[in-house]
Amino acid sequence: MPYTEEIYARVVEQNPGEVEFHQAVKEVLDSLKVVIDANEEKYRSLGLLERLVEPERIISFKVPWVDDEGKVQVNKGYRVQFNSAIGPYKGGLRFHPSVNQSILKFLGFEQIFKNSLTGLPIGGGKGGSNFDPKGKSDREVMAFCQSFMTELSKYIGADQDVPAGDIGVGGREIGYLYGQYKRLTGLYEGVLTGKGLSYGGSLIRTQATGYGLIYMLEEMVAAKGESLEGKTVIVTGSGNVAIYAVEKVTQLGAKVVAMNDSNGYIYDANGINLDVVKDIKEVRRGRIKEYADLVPGSVYTEGKGIWNIACDIYLPCATQNELDLEAVKILKANGCEIIAEGANMPTTREATDYILENGILFMPGKAANAGGVATSALEMSQNSMRYSWTAEEVDAKLKGIMKDIYAKVSDAAARYGLEGNYVAGANIAGFEKVVDAMMAQGIV
Ligand code: NDP
Ligand code: 2IT
Numbered sequence: 001m002p003y004t005e006e007i008y009a010r011v012v013e014q015n016p017g018e019v020e021f022h023q024a025v026k027e028v029l030d031s032l033k034v035v036i037d038a039n040e041e042k043y044r045s046l047g048l049l050e051r052l053v054e055p056e057r058i059i060s061f062k063v064p065w066v067d068d069e070g071k072v073q074v075n076k077g078y079r080v081q082f083n084s085a086i087g088p089y090k091g092g093l094r095f096h097p098s099v100n101q102s103i104l105k106f107l108g109f110e111q112i113f114k115n116s117l118t119g120l121p122i123g124g125g126k127g128g129s130n131f132d133p134k135g136k137s138d139r140e141v142m143a144f145c146q147s148f149m150t151e152l153s154k155y156i157g158a159d160q161d162v163p164a165g166d167i168g169v170g171g172r173e174i175g176y177l178y179g180q181y182k183r184l185t186g187l188y189e190g191v192l193t194g195k196g197l198s199y200g201g202s203l204i205r206t207q208a209t210g211y212g213l214i215y216m217l218e219e220m221v222a223a224k225g226e227s228l229e230g231k232t233v234i235v236t237g238s239g240n241v242a243i244y245a246v247e248k249v250t251q252l253g254a255k256v257v258a259m260n261d262s263n264g265y266i267y268d269a270n271g272i273n274l275d276v277v278k279d280i281k282e283v284r285r286g287r288i289k290e291y292a293d294l295v296p297g298s299v300y301t302e303g304k305g306i307w308n309i310a311c312d313i314y315l316p317c318a319t320q321n322e323l324d325l326e327a328v329k330i331l332k333a334n335g336c337e338i339i340a341e342g343a344n345m346p347t348t349r350e351a352t353d354y355i356l357e358n359g360i361l362f363m364p365g366k367a368a369n370a371g372g373v374a375t376s377a378l379e380m381s382q383n384s385m386r387y388s389w390t391a392e393e394v395d396a397k398l399k400g401i402m403k404d405i406y407a408k409v410s411d412a413a414a415r416y417g418l419e420g421n422y423v424a425g426a427n428i429a430g431f432e433k434v435v436d437a438m439m440a441q442g443i444v
Helices: 003-014 019-038 040-045 048-052 101-117 138-152 171-185 205-223 240-251 274-283 290-294 325-333 349-357 370-385 391-415 422-440
Strands: 057-066 072-083 089-095 123-129 161-164 232-235 255-260 264-267 299-302 313-315 338-340 361-363
Touching: 003 019, 003 040, 003 048, 019 040, 019 101, 019 349, 019 422, 040 048, 048 422, 057 101, 057 138, 072 089, 072 101, 072 138, 072 161, 089 101, 089 171, 089 370, 101 123, 101 370, 101 391, 101 422, 123 138, 123 161, 138 171, 161 370, 205 240, 205 313, 205 338, 205 361, 205 370, 205 391, 232 240, 240 255, 240 274, 240 313, 274 290, 290 299, 325 349, 349 361, 361 422, 370 391, 391 422
Parallel strands: 089 123, 089 161, 232 255, 232 313, 313 338, 338 361
Antiparallel strands: 057 072, 072 123, 255 264, 264 299
């Protein structure tokens, strides 16, 4: 049996029920087969793949806190420290009721390759909790964050593991987490990224994932000899990544006609009014449904199905496996030409295979959404230097990094005769640096 298939079977057997983790590992191993086959003897003798798919450490802990009724609540907290071959563990924290070990392992595993693609010295990690911030008061969120950090603080540090935001973790949560870390350790250090600008945050970090996605999209459109001017775009989700993707793509002349949240979607033929979305989501923490009450001519539809709207470009920016085979068939039938993933693994495997076989240009999340973590690494640099770059400087670096990732991904695909297959290109290019560092450092 080929080494990659053997390792996939081992992962399934040794990690029962962790379906998202299996899915992420399978995609990477399938892409790497061409590379591994050419070096099979060497990699086998080093146990390279066995080591790659096993997290260096998983920390799981209890998070007790008291709600506004005085009732004790208990959540599960985790940090998956997956791979530190090329730098300290780096990756977000997700607070969502669906969070479990499988989801955090898939995210931590993907993060290894994404972080490698940025060209910056950051290893792969992810963490979070099944805590649901929706509907909680600020005091409840603070109480939760303080309890979560009381345990997590034992395992992180500016040169050890540097968490950031993800679903359900934004500026407010990072602030509470940072305050508690500082109180417990007495250290004013860059232990978290996505911090507020008044206490060590980087300009453009808030916008970075969404902006980076659109800088990548510009490269993809340019490769087709086109521009974003006049394109019709759908962006799913309405959180941090979605909002700043809409902002940048609109600035570049495209029209975003639909967005959603977990309850339903809005359609606005005139182009989404982002100020309204920002007010609903960033200020009032409300539901996307409210948009239709505020913007005449727009329509809200309860439930799933945003992909039924025709578009040239579809940018899934909500969550894993939101885009399935049935949906991409509809997108294709309605003329969609490009899909770039703002979210992590939003496209199912069957849908990805269909996309690649049917001529839709596709950029996987680990390349397309790497601008967020790349700018986090720039925040770490600024913290180390005790210095801040201007917005223009950070934005220019972000743009350069996204262009560089596009070049690396298309080059790796071409080197293996897989021109235009950016899934293979991203996995191969991400892997190459990590494997080099792992081999140099011996069996650790
Ligand atoms: P936010 O919490 O800011 O927003 C998440 C959005 O996705 C919300 O609109 C939310 O809707 C929707 N969503 C979340 N879970 C589900 C679900 N199970 N079903 C349907 N909709 C859902 O998160 P981000 O914007 O930060 O993250 C979005 C995606 O981007 C995630 O996959 C994340 O891992 C990825 N990502 C984030 C980066 C970052 O820097 N923040 C960097 C790289 C990737 P609702 O409010 O109804 O839950
Ligand atoms: O998935 C991701 O890359 C993130 N949530 C951002 C991680 C980070 O450390 O900025």
